[in-house]
Amino acid sequence: MEKTIVNWGIIGCAGIAEKSVIPGILSADNARLYALSSRGAGKKLEEFKEKFNPAKTYTSYEEMLDDPEIDAVYIPLPNGLHCEWAIKAAEKKKHVLCEKPLAVNEEEVKAMQDAADKNGVLLMEAFAYRQSPLTKKVKELTEAGAIGKLKFIEAHFSFLMNRENDVRLNKALSGGATYDVGCYNLNIIRHIAGSEPTSIYAVGEIGEDSQVDVSSCITMEFEGGLKAVSYCAFNCAGRSEYTIVGEKGVIRVPVQFNASGDTPIIITKETGVEEIMINCPHNYMLEVEQFGRCILEGEAPLITYEDSLNNAKVIDEALRQILK
Numbered sequence: 001m002e003k004t005i006v007n008w009g010i011i012g013c014a015g016i017a018e019k020s021v022i023p024g025i026l027s028a029d030n031a032r033l034y035a036l037s038s039r040g041a042g043k044k045l046e047e048f049k050e051k052f053n054p055a056k057t058y059t060s061y062e063e064m065l066d067d068p069e070i071d072a073v074y075i076p077l078p079n080g081l082h083c084e085w086a087i088k089a090a091e092k093k094k095h096v097l098c099e100k101p102l103a104v105n106e107e108e109v110k111a112m113q114d115a116a117d118k119n120g121v122l123l124m125e126a127f128a129y130r131q132s133p134l135t136k137k138v139k140e141l142t143e144a145g146a147i148g149k150l151k152f153i154e155a156h157f158s159f160l161m162n163r164e165n166d167v168r169l170n171k172a173l174s175g176g177a178t179y180d181v182g183c184y185n186l187n188i189i190r191h192i193a194g195s196e197p198t199s200i201y202a203v204g205e206i207g208e209d210s211q212v213d214v215s216s217c218i219t220m221e222f223e224g225g226l227k228a229v230s231y232c233a234f235n236c237a238g239r240s241e242y243t244i245v246g247e248k249g250v251i252r253v254p255v256q257f258n259a260s261g262d263t264p265i266i267i268t269k270e271t272g273v274e275e276i277m278i279n280c281p282h283n284y285m286l287e288v289e290q291f292g293r294c295i296l297e298g299e300a301p302l303i304t305y306e307d308s309l310n311n312a313k314v315i316d317e318a319l320r321q322i323l324k
Contacts, residue, residue: 006071006292007034009064009094011085013044014076016099020258021074021126022052024284030292037064061085065092072295074126075099078167080174083108086123090115095122097291101183101315102308104174109312113305122294124301125308127187129257131286134278135188138244138253138265142192146267147246150226153192155185155242157257158215158233168234169210176212177232178204178315178322184257185230186218186314187307188242193222196310202318205235218318258283 008025010017013036025031037058038045049057058064065073065088072095075085083103086096096116102125103109116123129135142150158181161168168175190196197220204216215233222228240256249269260283265276293299 003296005030005032006095006295007032007069008288009035009037009067009070009073011037011061011064011073011075011089012077013038013048014099017074017076018048018051020128020284021076021288022048024128024282024286024288025074026052027282027285028288028292030296031288034070035064035067037061062088065089065094070094072097072291078170078173078175079104079179080170080172083112086112087115090119090121090123093119093121095291095295097124097126097287099126100187101125101179101312103312104179105316106309106312109305109309113309122291122301123305124291124294125303125311126287127184127303128283128287129184130187130191130302131290132258132280132283134253134255134259134263134265134280135191137276137278138251139192141251141265141267142244142246143194146249147244147251147269148248149224150193150244150246152245153189153226153228153242154231154245155188155228156231157181157184157240158231158236159238160236161214161234164209169207169212169214171211175210176214176319177234178213178216178218178319180232180234182216182218182230182232182318183311183315185232185242186318187311188257189220189228189230190307190311190314192244193226193228195222197222197228197314200314200317200321202321204322205233206323213319213322216318216322218314220314 035056075098199221202218204213207214218230220228241254244251252266267274
């Protein structure tokens with residue numbers, strides 16, 4: 001009988017798994033939460049087990065990867081561990097959905113994809129917001145010329161981090177604002193531009209204690225004269241939105257990247273202001289379902305290897321300038 005459900009295993013008990021991706025798996029029509037894993041027995045794994053009721057739990061990532069019933073794994077580990085565990089999962093013939101950023105540099109992205117190709121499995125970066133009908137509508141509007149030739153894109157993602165021991169400040173695990181939230185800005189800018197930047201100029205702030213970037217401002221130029229700016233930060237008021245300026249108007253998307261429910265797109269032209277409301281379901285559910293179709297039906301991953309590789313290249317260059 002043809003398989004219709006993907007059995008998922010989760011590598012680690014991270015907050016993004018608890019709050020977003022596991023609920024997405026539980027809501028998806030082609031997915032089953034089969035297993036949870038942790039590094040050793042502990043309170044967190046027990047809490048996850050009680051909350052989500054998986055078929056199995058494991059106190060070792062390796063042991064879970066040996067389970068032949070698991071089709072795909074989701075990796076929500078700290079950035080610096082993505083490459084190691086994606087390769088280990090691929091070697092166990094598991095399809096891999098890996099949290100953004102896919103890896104901490106271009107070389108790691110290549111190594112991860114090589115492992116996936118060698119073992120005949122799929123690898124996709126978890127930019128759930130790209131699955132959203134909101135994102136798809138914005139792309140449709142720009143491609144249809146709703147605001148004319150694109151001239152400038154600004155993307156902003158910031159929040160005030162108030163936990164000194166947050167893993168996102170851990171240099172050894174590749175923390176930093178650009179990896180954590182700036183990657184969203186860079187991804188949407190490149191997605192809307194439809195090409196790669198021809199020049200990059202980046203500045204940022206380095207945390208005195210953490211020695212990772214706690215903010216970055218990245219300016220880019222694209223062929224045809226399009227300019228763009230990404231600003232991200234751990235040390236200022238929360239803001240998440242992006243704006244696209246064209247010759248004939250402005251599109252503003254004033255919501256968090258993974259917003260659900262009724263979400264607005266605001267288009268301003270000389271003729272007036274139009275607000276388009278898009279109802280967005282749970283983006284993480286859409287992501288799980290899409291990756292499931294890739295596994296079960298041969299659909300192409302929405303986030304391609306080339307997309308992930310090129311996002312990594314931009315981050316590499318930006319951080320090279322900021323951390324020099």
